[in-house]
Amino acid sequence: MSSPATGQGFGKLILFGEHAVVYGQMAVVAGLDRGAQALVQAGPSGQPSRLRLFDSCGVEAPHHSQNPNDTRLGKAFEAMLALFELDAASLEVCLTINLPAGAGLGSSAALAVALSRALACYNGLTEVQAAPRVEAAVERCETIFHGAASGIDQAAALRGGLFGFERLAGAPARLTPLVVPEVRVAICQAGASASTAQMVAAVAALLARERSLVERVNAVIGEIAREALGALEAGHWARLGDLMNINHGALVSLGVSTMELDRACHVARAAGAPGAKLTGGGGGGCVYALVPDGAGDVLEAWQAIGLQGFEVVLGSQAPEVTP
Numbered sequence: 001m002s003s004p005a006t007g008q009g010f011g012k013l014i015l016f017g018e019h020a021v022v023y024g025q026m027a028v029v030a031g032l033d034r035g036a037q038a039l040v041q042a043g044p045s046g047q048p049s050r051l052r053l054f055d056s057c058g059v060e061a062p063h064h065s066q067n068p069n070d071t072r073l074g075k076a077f078e079a080m081l082a083l084f085e086l087d088a089a090s091l092e093v094c095l096t097i098n099l100p101a102g103a104g105l106g107s108s109a110a111l112a113v114a115l116s117r118a119l120a121c122y123n124g125l126t127e128v129q130a131a132p133r134v135e136a137a138v139e140r141c142e143t144i145f146h147g148a149a150s151g152i153d154q155a156a157a158l159r160g161g162l163f164g165f166e167r168l169a170g171a172p173a174r175l176t177p178l179v180v181p182e183v184r185v186a187i188c189q190a191g192a193s194a195s196t197a198q199m200v201a202a203v204a205a206l207l208a209r210e211r212s213l214v215e216r217v218n219a220v221i222g223e224i225a226r227e228a229l230g231a232l233e234a235g236h237w238a239r240l241g242d243l244m245n246i247n248h249g250a251l252v253s254l255g256v257s258t259m260e261l262d263r264a265c266h267v268a269r270a271a272g273a274p275g276a277k278l279t280g281g282g283g284g285g286c287v288y289a290l291v292p293d294g295a296g297d298v299l300e301a302w303q304a305i306g307l308q309g310f311e312v313v314l315g316s317q318a319p320e321v322t323p
Helices: 062-066 072-083 107-122 127-146 152-159 196-209 211-234 237-253 259-270 296-304
Strands: 005-016 027-042 050-055 091-097 162-166 174-177 183-189 276-279 286-290 309-314
Touching: 005 107, 005 152, 005 211, 005 237, 005 276, 027 107, 027 152, 027 211, 027 309, 050 072, 072 107, 072 127, 091 107, 107 127, 107 152, 127 152, 152 162, 162 211, 183 296, 196 211, 211 237, 237 259, 237 276, 237 286, 259 276, 259 286, 259 296, 296 309
Parallel strands: 050 091
Antiparallel strands: 005 027, 027 091, 027 162, 162 174, 183 286, 183 309, 276 286
16 A cells, blocks of 8 residues: 655646737736645545535535546546546545645646646656656646647646746747746736637637737737746846736737726735736636735735735745745
8 A cells, every 4th residue: 555645736826828828929027925725645445536615614515525526627537547547456545635626726737736646646657657657647637627738737736936937839849947036916806707719709700890809919018928037037126027017018908907807906006016917828717917015005005995805925946835
């Protein structure tokens, strides 16, 4: 019988480049010091493997434990067991997620990375042996959750840190690690999330109607992302804030923002944030604000309009995932 094994995965925050990255432009991405943890241990002999999901407060999501095979998470779990040749085993698996689900912060990729690493360890694989299987397992899970995925969530969940991300059609993703001073941001969820696939399809439809204009908007978003690399590395917070605000405006022009997202951005700026923008696919989900002097004022301003947020510190090194 194998010993209990654990694994962890990072959350993600897209700082710049949403939607334009689909068309070959650069995005700038950060791993979050919130993510997911997995514990895998032997279950009762002769019983099917059981998957349980908990939030950061230890509250279990009942539907996952009662009918795991009826969910995308359950299907991803089955696929992982097969990939790690554990489909005939009897396992007890506990997952803990420290991110809001479906908010554009990479919760599904974080879960997939945490679980695949724990399964690889439980199966006795070395780090070298595990790496390609973990990447394949995470890609398979992201396909189950989202259909065709860009690879950004997987990269952040696996590696953490800050990096530039580019993927041209038919080519592997190119990651550029960044060496930056600590970057303080505040994050809040401003409205229910929309399907990323639906938002990508909406931008594609706009591109079909107004190709020349949308291509230029995408090019501007890509230029903003490239300029942001230098601002991040120099710790030039005023310029970084300007770039965030311009990037948000470009995303508004693509039709992926909402009144709630725009309001959260305006409130953060009024509270002293040099910049604020939506993050992820849009249509709802999260906003992040730059808070070089701390997040207190921005968090209070968000709370005053009914939004709950939290502060994270981004940096060059992969963060530790903590509850």
